[in-house]
Amino acid sequence: ANNKKKDIMDEEEGDEDVEAAEQDGGGESGVSETEQREGKGGAGSKKAGSMQVPTTFNEMFLFNGAVMGFGGSLWMQEVLGSFDAMVTNVANSYRLQEECDTLSLNIAKYSGAINLSEFKAVMLASLRSLVPTDWNSAHEVAWTWLWDNIARMLKSLIGKPAVQEKALGRFLMSLNEDSQNYLRREFFKGFFALAPAGQDYFKQSTTRLYFIADKVVEMTLEMYRDPKKVVEDISALGLRHVGYGVPTEFFAPFVSGAVELIRTMTTDPNAEDGFRWSLSLVSRILVRTINEGSTIVMKAINTNNARQLEKAVACAPRGKRSMWLLDITVGTQSISPLYWSIESGSLESAKAMIRDLLIIRADRDNYYYGADDLFTRHPDVIERLCADAQALLPGLLDGLIWRSRLTQDGQRRVNYYIKHLVQDADGNFNKCLDWLVEAGDPKIMCHQVVELFSDLVWGGIANRFFMFGKCWFLFTLGLFIISQSVLQHFPESQGIRTSTMVIRCFIYVASLGRLFHAQLSEAIGDCRARRFIRLSGGIRVPAYLGMMKNAISFALMLCLMLMLAEEPIIWCVVVNHNANLFTQYCRDGDVNLQVYEPVSMVAMLLYWTLVLDLSVVSTRISAFVLVCGRTVSELGLTLLAMAYLIVAFASAISSLNHNSEAFKGIPNAMLTLTEMSLSMYSTDNSEALLETPIVLFVVACFLILGSIFLLNLLVAQLNAAYAAVYADMVGYARLDRGKIINETVAGVSNKRWSRWLASLRFDERLEYNEGDVGVAGGLQLLEPANANPTNVDMILRFGGSTSPAMQWPEPDEEDNESDKFETWLQLVLFC
Ligand code: HEM
Incomplete structure (x- = not known):
C-alpha cells in the first residue's frame, strides 16, 4: 500500500512536471523513440536537470505514462503491479499464465477501453530511459517478444471475467436449499471416485x-469479485495445506470432480466455464504455494517425531536455522512451523523445535541462540503455550538458562536469558507474567526463571509502588481504629468529641470517597464491556466483584455508607440541639447507635481483611494465608454439622418432660448445647443434669458426636486438605504476587520503568567462562556449586568453517558415545 501511495504521489508529481515542461515551451508530450535511443530524448532525461530523476522502473513508468498522456489509464498500474512477477517468471509458463489470469481479473474491474499496446510503448520508453547507454535492438526484440506473449494471454481473457462472474453469481444464487445440500453431499464423492487415495486425507466429520x-x-x-484478497487468502490456505501434508497430484482430480458436479447442475455454459476457470486458477495458486512452502521441516512436522524434525533442521545453514523453524513465507503470506505444529497437535515436533531453538551453539566467530528470533517472531509465544500447550512451557523456560559446568570458590555461574520475559519489543513491561498468572499453574510459577524474573520486577520496582499505595490504606485504617475503638473509651470531653468528629469526617470523605470512586469506575467499565458474572440465584453482577478483594471492598463501602447514614454525631447535632456539641449520646443518637455500632464492627473486620493483601510482601506469609483460605471450607462444613446436631438434640431434649431449666424450650436447649460444645458451660450447672438421667444420656450422646467425633474429624480433614495444598501453596502465593505485580507496574510511569530497565543492562553480553563473552539479553547470577550439579557443557561448540551459510556438523558417533557416558556418569554421581 505504501508503494502504491508513493507511486500515485510520484504520478501526481509527474503530472505537475509535465505541465511545467509545457509552459517552458517544450509542448511535446510524446517521447520519440530515436531521441530515446540516442540518449537525448525521453521524459526522464529531459527533466534531469530540474527535478529528481526517477530511478526505478515503476517510477519511470509512471512518469513516462503521465508524459505520454496515459495518466488516466489506471489499469496500467495493475499491470505494473504484476509486471515484476511476470518478468521474473518468464521462463515458467505455468506461473506466467497464473499471473496473467489474476491480472485479467484485476483489470476487469476498470471501465473503459484497454489498449495493451499503450502499455508496451510506455514500458519500452521507460526501459530505454533507465539504461540509455546499454539499450540496443536485441533488448528491444526481447522485451517486445515478452510483452506480445503477455498481451496475447491477456487478450484471450479480456471481457470474459465479467460475463463469467455474472453467470456464476446467478447460478449460485439460484440454488435452493435442496440443491445446496446436493452440492455439498456430492462435492467430495466425485473427488473420491476419481482419486480414492484422497479419502485418507479427510478424517473429519461430514459436516466439516x-x-x-x-x-x-x-x-x-x-475470486472474480475481489481477486487481490482471495489470492492472499489462498496463499495462507496453501500454507495450511502444506501442514495438512496434501500431495499436489490430488488437485487435478479435485477440480475435475467439482467441475463435473457443477456441469450436472447447470445448463448455462458461462456459469460452468466460470466455475471451472476460477477453481483451476485457485488450484494452481494452491499448488504453487504448496510447492514453495513444502520445506523439509514442514514435512517432518507431519510425522510428529522429534528425531525426524532434528534431521530435517540439521540441513539448515547455521545463520538461518532458527528461521527454518519459525517462518516460511510465500508471497505476502507466512506460516510459522512452530505454531503450526502446536495448532495441529504435533507436540513432539513442537517440543523438539523449542529445544533446538534454545540450544546455544558456537563456532569460533559467533554464538547462535534462537531466543531472540523466537520472541521477535512470536512475542506472544508464552500466551500461546499457556493456552494450547502448557506441557511445552517448562522446556521453553529451561532453555532460557545457561549453567556453567565449571565452578569457582564453590560458586557456579548461571545466565538467565529473561530479557524477553521482562520487556516487550517496545521496551514496555511484557505481558508474560500476566499470561502466566492467567494460566493459573502454580508449578510453572515456581520455575526458576519465572521466580527470578517476577522477583526481579517485584523487588526492583513493583514492591515500592505497591507499599506506597498501601501506606494510604494503613493510614486510614489507623484513623478508623482511633475513631471507632480508641477515643470512645476515653472520658468524654469536648476535645475528644471534636477529634472523633474530625476523624470520622476524614474517613467518610477520603476513605469512603476513594472506595466509592474505585467501585464506580470498575462497575461502569464492566457494564460497558458487558462483563458480568452470575451469582447463585441467577443475579448478574459486574465481573470485577468476582474477585474476593473487590467484593470485600464493596462490602466495606456499603458499611461505611450505612455508618454515614446512621452517624449518631450528626443525628445529635441535627435533631437534638440541647446535647453537647459532637456527642454521640443523645436520645436520637442512642437509637442509631444500635445499628451503627455493629456495622462499625463489621467495617473494622473488613478493613483488617483487606490488610491481608500486604502478605504478598513475603511468599511464606502469603502461602500461609492461602492455606488458611483453602482449608477454611473444612471448618465451615464442621460448623454446619455442629449446628445441625445442636438443632436436632435441642428439639429432641425439649420433647422430654424434665425439670432442667437449662433445657427448657428449644432456644434454651440450643444455647446450652452451644455453650457445652464451646466448653463455656459452667460445671456448677451440671448437677441439675444428674437429676434427670435421660437428659444426661442425650447430652452425653451429643457431646460424643459433637465434641469428640466432629472435632477429631475436623482435625483429620484439615490435615488432608493441608497436605493437598501444601505442595502448591508457594506457587499460589506467587500467582497472587504476580497479579499484584501486573496491577502495580501498569501504574508505574514510563520514565521510571525505562530507568529501571536500563539498570538491568540487558544489551550487555554475558560472560560464560573467563574471557569467553557470549550472548546478551540476560542476567548472570552465582549459585552454590552443589545446588544444580552438572558436568555437561550446555554450549555446543564446533570447529571447522565459521561461515553462517554452513550447516552445523552432525555430532559424530564418538561424540554421541561420550554424551551417553556423560549422561550415565551424571546419573551415577548425582541421582
Ligand atoms: C482447489 C482445491 C482446494 C481448495 C480450494 C481447498 C480449500 C480448503 C479449505 C477452504 C479448507 C478449510 C480449512 C482451512 O481453511 O484450512 C480446506 C481444508 C482441508 N483440505 Fe483443502 N482444498 C483444496 C484441495 C484439497 C485437496 C486436493 C486435498 C487433499 C487430498 C485437501 C485436503 C484438505 C484437508 C486435509 C483439509 C483439512 C480439513 C480440516 O482439518 O478441517 N484439499 N481445504
Whole structure:
C-alpha cells in the first residue's frame, strides 16, 4: 500500500512536471523513440536537470505514462503491479499464465477501453530511459517478444471475467436449499471416485466436509469479485495445506470432480466455464504455494517425531536455522512451523523445535541462540503455550538458562536469558507474567526463571509502588481504629468529641470517597464491556466483584455508607440541639447507635481483611494465608454439622418432660448445647443434669458426636486438605504476587520503568567462562556449586568453517558415545 501511495504521489508529481515542461515551451508530450535511443530524448532525461530523476522502473513508468498522456489509464498500474512477477517468471509458463489470469481479473474491474499496446510503448520508453547507454535492438526484440506473449494471454481473457462472474453469481444464487445440500453431499464423492487415495486425507466429520465444500464454491465466485484478497487468502490456505501434508497430484482430480458436479447442475455454459476457470486458477495458486512452502521441516512436522524434525533442521545453514523453524513465507503470506505444529497437535515436533531453538551453539566467530528470533517472531509465544500447550512451557523456560559446568570458590555461574520475559519489543513491561498468572499453574510459577524474573520486577520496582499505595490504606485504617475503638473509651470531653468528629469526617470523605470512586469506575467499565458474572440465584453482577478483594471492598463501602447514614454525631447535632456539641449520646443518637455500632464492627473486620493483601510482601506469609483460605471450607462444613446436631438434640431434649431449666424450650436447649460444645458451660450447672438421667444420656450422646467425633474429624480433614495444598501453596502465593505485580507496574510511569530497565543492562553480553563473552539479553547470577550439579557443557561448540551459510556438523558417533557416558556418569554421581 505504501508503494502504491508513493507511486500515485510520484504520478501526481509527474503530472505537475509535465505541465511545467509545457509552459517552458517544450509542448511535446510524446517521447520519440530515436531521441530515446540516442540518449537525448525521453521524459526522464529531459527533466534531469530540474527535478529528481526517477530511478526505478515503476517510477519511470509512471512518469513516462503521465508524459505520454496515459495518466488516466489506471489499469496500467495493475499491470505494473504484476509486471515484476511476470518478468521474473518468464521462463515458467505455468506461473506466467497464473499471473496473467489474476491480472485479467484485476483489470476487469476498470471501465473503459484497454489498449495493451499503450502499455508496451510506455514500458519500452521507460526501459530505454533507465539504461540509455546499454539499450540496443536485441533488448528491444526481447522485451517486445515478452510483452506480445503477455498481451496475447491477456487478450484471450479480456471481457470474459465479467460475463463469467455474472453467470456464476446467478447460478449460485439460484440454488435452493435442496440443491445446496446436493452440492455439498456430492462435492467430495466425485473427488473420491476419481482419486480414492484422497479419502485418507479427510478424517473429519461430514459436516466439516460440507463446510469446506461451501468454502471452495464461495471462493470461486469471490475470486472474480475481489481477486487481490482471495489470492492472499489462498496463499495462507496453501500454507495450511502444506501442514495438512496434501500431495499436489490430488488437485487435478479435485477440480475435475467439482467441475463435473457443477456441469450436472447447470445448463448455462458461462456459469460452468466460470466455475471451472476460477477453481483451476485457485488450484494452481494452491499448488504453487504448496510447492514453495513444502520445506523439509514442514514435512517432518507431519510425522510428529522429534528425531525426524532434528534431521530435517540439521540441513539448515547455521545463520538461518532458527528461521527454518519459525517462518516460511510465500508471497505476502507466512506460516510459522512452530505454531503450526502446536495448532495441529504435533507436540513432539513442537517440543523438539523449542529445544533446538534454545540450544546455544558456537563456532569460533559467533554464538547462535534462537531466543531472540523466537520472541521477535512470536512475542506472544508464552500466551500461546499457556493456552494450547502448557506441557511445552517448562522446556521453553529451561532453555532460557545457561549453567556453567565449571565452578569457582564453590560458586557456579548461571545466565538467565529473561530479557524477553521482562520487556516487550517496545521496551514496555511484557505481558508474560500476566499470561502466566492467567494460566493459573502454580508449578510453572515456581520455575526458576519465572521466580527470578517476577522477583526481579517485584523487588526492583513493583514492591515500592505497591507499599506506597498501601501506606494510604494503613493510614486510614489507623484513623478508623482511633475513631471507632480508641477515643470512645476515653472520658468524654469536648476535645475528644471534636477529634472523633474530625476523624470520622476524614474517613467518610477520603476513605469512603476513594472506595466509592474505585467501585464506580470498575462497575461502569464492566457494564460497558458487558462483563458480568452470575451469582447463585441467577443475579448478574459486574465481573470485577468476582474477585474476593473487590467484593470485600464493596462490602466495606456499603458499611461505611450505612455508618454515614446512621452517624449518631450528626443525628445529635441535627435533631437534638440541647446535647453537647459532637456527642454521640443523645436520645436520637442512642437509637442509631444500635445499628451503627455493629456495622462499625463489621467495617473494622473488613478493613483488617483487606490488610491481608500486604502478605504478598513475603511468599511464606502469603502461602500461609492461602492455606488458611483453602482449608477454611473444612471448618465451615464442621460448623454446619455442629449446628445441625445442636438443632436436632435441642428439639429432641425439649420433647422430654424434665425439670432442667437449662433445657427448657428449644432456644434454651440450643444455647446450652452451644455453650457445652464451646466448653463455656459452667460445671456448677451440671448437677441439675444428674437429676434427670435421660437428659444426661442425650447430652452425653451429643457431646460424643459433637465434641469428640466432629472435632477429631475436623482435625483429620484439615490435615488432608493441608497436605493437598501444601505442595502448591508457594506457587499460589506467587500467582497472587504476580497479579499484584501486573496491577502495580501498569501504574508505574514510563520514565521510571525505562530507568529501571536500563539498570538491568540487558544489551550487555554475558560472560560464560573467563574471557569467553557470549550472548546478551540476560542476567548472570552465582549459585552454590552443589545446588544444580552438572558436568555437561550446555554450549555446543564446533570447529571447522565459521561461515553462517554452513550447516552445523552432525555430532559424530564418538561424540554421541561420550554424551551417553556423560549422561550415565551424571546419573551415577548425582541421582
Ligand atoms: C482447489 C482445491 C482446494 C481448495 C480450494 C481447498 C480449500 C480448503 C479449505 C477452504 C479448507 C478449510 C480449512 C482451512 O481453511 O484450512 C480446506 C481444508 C482441508 N483440505 Fe483443502 N482444498 C483444496 C484441495 C484439497 C485437496 C486436493 C486435498 C487433499 C487430498 C485437501 C485436503 C484438505 C484437508 C486435509 C483439509 C483439512 C480439513 C480440516 O482439518 O478441517 N484439499 N481445504
